[in-house]
């Protein structure tokens with residue numbers, strides 16, 4: 001991988017958060033729930049019995065409580081790019097490790113308290129309906145997610161940045177994978193440096209990352225992938241599918257904003273050489289894990305939908321696991337191993353592919369839900385122009401949900417679809433209007449069993465650098 005430069009991710013993360021210091025307890029005694037006594041009738045809940053990380057008042061209680069501390073504000077601290085990179089990685093690791101404590105507070109304790117405050121009659125009704133059971137199942141699912149998340153960290157070197165891994169790679173469901181003394185030390189150091197345990201915004205991203213695993217690497221994500229990735233793959237094949245497999249391997253395809261890498265993987269498994277590019281450590285750690293580590297299909301289970309209590313049709317739906325990976329990346333890629341070049345490059349798209357050494361290197365660039373991540377989309381167009389060889393094709397699918405719109409202190413240039421096409425055309429791209437599809441209805445990391453569904457009317461466009 002090229003050297004990651006994730007400064008932008010960090011800088012975008014400096015929204016003012018309500019600040020206050022809280023002590024926090026990060027490691028429970030045995031990693032196991034003591035909540036069995038709570039699975040009872042309508043009697044008062046006994047908080048003395050909840051696991052130790054839920055005891056006392058020593059850490060934030062709800063998802064809305066502030067997690068940031070004063071020195072979390074990047075702008076207040078002058079860091080070199082290398083320091084900022086290291087800090088970004090440490091912040092992401094902090095979110096992975098704080099997930100359990102934060103989630104048990106936000107999604108379990110908070111709810112048990114609300115039920116506890118009810119009248120006896122209401123509490124009995126709620127309990128008989130299975131609501132308390134559901135919350136206790138959520139607790140177990142949080143612990144299973146914690147195991148999954150810590151496995152990702154362990155595979156990526158654990159808490160040791162420069163030396164090879166800390167922590168064993170496999171652990172049974174619900175247990176910590178990273179040794180506890182290392183976790184304690186990690187958070188003690190953060191506290192010493194005046195840093196919060198983790199940032200709210202990062203915990204949010206972590207929960208989205210779990211859903212991204214469903215989109216890219218579970219059987220349940222198949223429908224979303226079929227709708228989203230197939231039009232892009234079909235278009236790529238319509239450009240290069242006539243080539244023999246050995247000639248296809250000479251076609252270099254770039255995927256900026258590759259996420260967890262499934263689209264890149266599909267392109268490589270069709271015989272094209274493919275490079276994914278990402279700048280988020282959430283995605284980089286997770287894609288490295290899923291592409292390289294599993295030894296059999298569906299080896300890992302996670303519970304991606306437990307954090308949303310609204311619009312659930314049943315407890316079983318909310319608590320259903322996803323199993324990943326639905327296919328084993330290593331086995332499929334072995335087919336083309338000798339010829340196809342498949343890689344992931346860490347770094348900012350503009351910084352990496354705007355360079356002279358990337359000029360004209362790519363036969364195709366495929367952007368999927370990516371163009372609207374730009375602060376200034378013209379920078380992305382310039383970078384695409386630089387990276388594509390003359391005659392190279394840019395295939396794009398997505399909405400225009402400008403990621404930096406209304407973000408305090410951030411530059412954001414938002415374009416309508418018409419403006420987007422107008423500027424790209426003036427910049428020199430030649431669109432094939434016969435291929436334009438204006439309204440492909442797509443979801444993004446949706447829970448198909450939830451009563452709420454967002455859909456984007458995405459457009460597909462195909463353009464060439466003449």
Ligand SMILES: C[S@@+](CC[C@H](N)C(=O)[O-])C[C@H]1O[C@@H](n2cnc3c(N)ncnc32)[C@H](O)[C@@H]1O
Pocket residue numbers: 215256257258259260277278279280283347348349350368369370373374
């Ligand atoms: C909306 S997600 C789409 C992910 C993937 N293409 C998919 O369809 O599932 C956008 C991705 O682009 C990445 N990204 C945003 N800006 C980037 C940049 N400047 N350089 C590299 N990656 C970037 C984000 O980290 C995120 O993973």
